[in-house]
Amino acid sequence: DAPILVAIDGPAGSGKSSVSRAAAERLAFGILDTGAAYRALAWTALETGTDLDDPAAVEMLLAAWRYETALRGDARVLVRVPGHVEADVTAAIREPDISAQVSRVSKHPGVRDGLNAMFRRIVADSGLPGVVIEGRDITTVVAPDAPVRILMTASAEVRAHRRAGELPGLSHEHVLADIEARDAKDALVVDFFTAAPGVTTIDTSDLDFDGSVDAVIAVVRGAQ
Ligand code: C5P
Numbered sequence: 001d002a003p004i005l006v007a008i009d010g011p012a013g014s015g016k017s018s019v020s021r022a023a024a025e026r027l028a029f030g031i032l033d034t035g036a037a038y039r040a041l042a043w044t045a046l047e048t049g050t051d052l053d054d055p056a057a058v059e060m061l062l063a064a065w066r067y068e069t070a071l072r073g074d075a076r077v078l079v080r081v082p083g084h085v086e087a088d089v090t091a092a093i094r095e096p097d098i099s100a101q102v103s104r105v106s107k108h109p110g111v112r113d114g115l116n117a118m119f120r121r122i123v124a125d126s127g128l129p130g131v132v133i134e135g136r137d138i139t140t141v142v143a144p145d146a147p148v149r150i151l152m153t154a155s156a157e158v159r160a161h162r163r164a165g166e167l168p169g170l171s172h173e174h175v176l177a178d179i180e181a182r183d184a185k186d187a188l189v190v191d192f193f194t195a196a197p198g199v200t201t202i203d204t205s206d207l208d209f210d211g212s213v214d215a216v217i218a219v220v221r222g223a224q
Pocket of ligand 1: 012035102106135136137182190
């Protein structure tokens with residue numbers, strides 16, 4: 001049987017990644033962080049000297065690229081280009097430089113189509129009863145028919161505050177400017193600030209972490 005899908009979209013710093021992971025754990029579902037794949041592809045492009053702004057070059061890289069991540073348990077991310085690179089990029093893809101460069105690969109429609117096909121294959125082959133899949137275009141493009149679709153939002157101030165907590169040493173203003181710049185670039189390609197018809201919005205501005213997880217679980221239970 002195909003797994004039950006819980007699709008979650010939202011901007012950087014909305015709490016989406018950590019909340020989705022905790023919700024998946026409570027549901028005994030898998031979790032697929034699609035942003036990690038975009039980050040890992042950007043890392044691989046930089047590592048192999050691929051021009052990130054050249055769609056044909058990135059698509060050619062993607063055709064040879066192998067991406068490995070478990071949907072349950074540890075969140076390690078491995079990438080491989082046979083004959084070129086093989087690396088555990090779990091930590092590297094969270095570096096500020098990757099955050100700054102990733103929109104250069106995610107802006108290419110052909111690259112998005114290729115990664116979306118990979119995401120659907122990973123989910124279909126998972127053998128799990130359910131998978132939480134989170135990103136920017138999951139509710140609209142990757143899994144528009146998912147029985148549960150959520151847009152997770154938070155005010156820009158709250159998002160910057162949370163990110164500043166994750167990246168000690170950077171000022172609040174600096175983090176806010178980086179988040180806004182990345183969201184602006186990403187929003188040119190995918191609208192992840194507006195809930196599509198049938199998508200439930202969860203605003204986490206006034207929720208703590210557990211409250212946000214509870215809110216996701218309540219939407220999932222409500223749909224069953
Ligand atoms: O979610 P995260 O911040 O890790 O995503 C990293 C980047 O990957 C985003 O800034 C965006 O450019 C891209 N992305 C995307 N579509 C998705 C998930 C991520 O374009 N579904």
